[in-house]
Amino acid sequence: MDVLKEITKRAKTIDGQVMSYLEEGDNMKLNLAVRHYPSAGGKRLRPMMAQVVAQAVGGKGDKAIPFGSALEIIHNFTLVHDDVMDNDSMRRGRPAVHVLFDVPTAIIAGDALFARAFEIITSSDVPPEHINRLIKTTARTVWLIAEGQQEDMDLENIPVDQVAVDDYLKMIYKKTAVLFECAAEGGALIGGGSEEQIRSMKEYARLMGMGFQVWDDILALTGDEKQLGKPVGNDIRNGKRTLIVLHALHTMPRNDPRRAKLMKALGNDKATPEEIKQAIEVLEDCGAVDHARKTAAEYAVKAKEQLECLPPSLEREFLSGVIDFAVGRKV
């Protein structure tokens, strides 16, 4: 199965559905702001996860589209607010919402997207008690995402060599994995899966999300600049606390001269391209990048084990392929 081709195909159908939910609205400016990120496309992995999981447990994928679209809209709401908070001016090759409009409009647009998402979930074609469960899970998920964003900012105020790997893992679980979890759990519920299948699909998605994020950090250091659409090594310059950096600092002896090289570039917005390059070489050389690759691969193996609760099907195969994509992709 060509997973990337299947992802692209499914994303196209989902695109139209997501945008159809963002048509209604009285205020021109708010409508434009609300549609700005969702209309820029994306892989639509979260609605796709809900759809495919619903099919894989024996249900109809279409029934999961409203719920999945709501999660995509929530994902976009968090991007709008995150970009304000992090003062990022570009997203998906476009100006950020707060740059194109202004900060107040971006805050409101995020809130409006969030509200619309919950309205969409109530329109799901499933029994009312299942809708309640979807709402409850989604609301708890958004709370955790908010905590994750707060923890991410908290970690930035701790000297990087004092950040514990566990705190980093907890943070990326909340910032990234939890929304995938929610998508898979909801998809399994909508598809009529057993409680055991619901639990396994949730765990599958958590592991996939963790691997996805660790792989993201690897790509940001070792990927192809053109394919990524951003300068390789930006994370070093911004002093981002990634598994790779934490592992390097936790394992390299205090007097290791490579340590000084890494620290010189880390979080130094005046670092030269050569210094950034050297810092990346240190991370490769000390085994930190390999350690992250190994970690991502372990998440992938464990995620695939969770698929054993499913009967054999093309969808199960696709879910397995999604893992290989998440922890092996070049973009």
Next chain:
Amino acid sequence: MDVLKEITKRAKTIDGQVMSYLEEGDNMKLNLAVRHYPSAGGKRLRPMMAQVVAQAVGGKGDKAIPFGSALEIIHNFTLVHDDVMDNDSMRRGRPAVHVLFDVPTAIIAGDALFARAFEIITSSDVPPEHINRLIKTTARTVWLIAEGQQEDMDLENIPVDQVAVDDYLKMIYKKTAVLFECAAEGGALIGGGSEEQIRSMKEYARLMGMGFQVWDDILALTGDEKQLGKPVGNDIRNGKRTLIVLHALHTMPRNDPRRAKLMKALGNDKATPEEIKQAIEVLEDCGAVDHARKTAAEYAVKAKEQLECLPPSLEREFLSGVIDFAVGRKV
């Protein structure tokens, strides 16, 4: 019935309930930020409305407390974000969340409050299909509040004498009345009211909310500075588009010398206290304040008419008293 005393009594019980919903959370800073406004008290009019309406249609008031608390939490979420957008540094005599912490934490705290609110609604002790309806109505309400905040900002960019009264009324409907509407509609549903009662209670709350806001604008010009806790006439200095100002500018002839006096102070942050005082005198003198008083009184009369769908009860009397409070209060 001493309405203010009854409001204070009910608010005390509701306080504890609202705060109990904000205890859970992993991140210390976020927990503090989330609890900052709700813990400062307030009149709790929205949960009270849900509670009393549920009783007035013959149901148990306690059943409406989770839903009402969720609306109070949503009200607080909008205050946190509004204060960031309007750059207001004080609220209820305390520093604003974004001042006490920082802007990113305030944005996250608002999002987290919003998420918690929807989780709370799912815990309501009513049939699942009613919970769905509550969620849907609440989600639509928050979308409208977002539109209202956007429209408020849009109006600020239009010369004040070109702002239509209808646009102002539409804006305050969305910013203020819609959340009261939601409280009363939900309360009537939870209390087991008929569809006719649900409609009437919704309309009652809309009219009450409109009157409440118009009265608020009157108070801000003519109230007692000490009781209000803010300088009288701030709205003039900030150039706020209120019914009073719009009516004055729409009815005074172009060459009326009072017009120049008003325009000199309106939106002029360097206006002297004497100039502000003169502008307020113009608004009194030209009949604009009286017109607003009359408008608020009309909303009150119409709101009370909606109570006819209810059987006689202490709660019906209280709902009538709430109207007199909303459009007659001194604070």
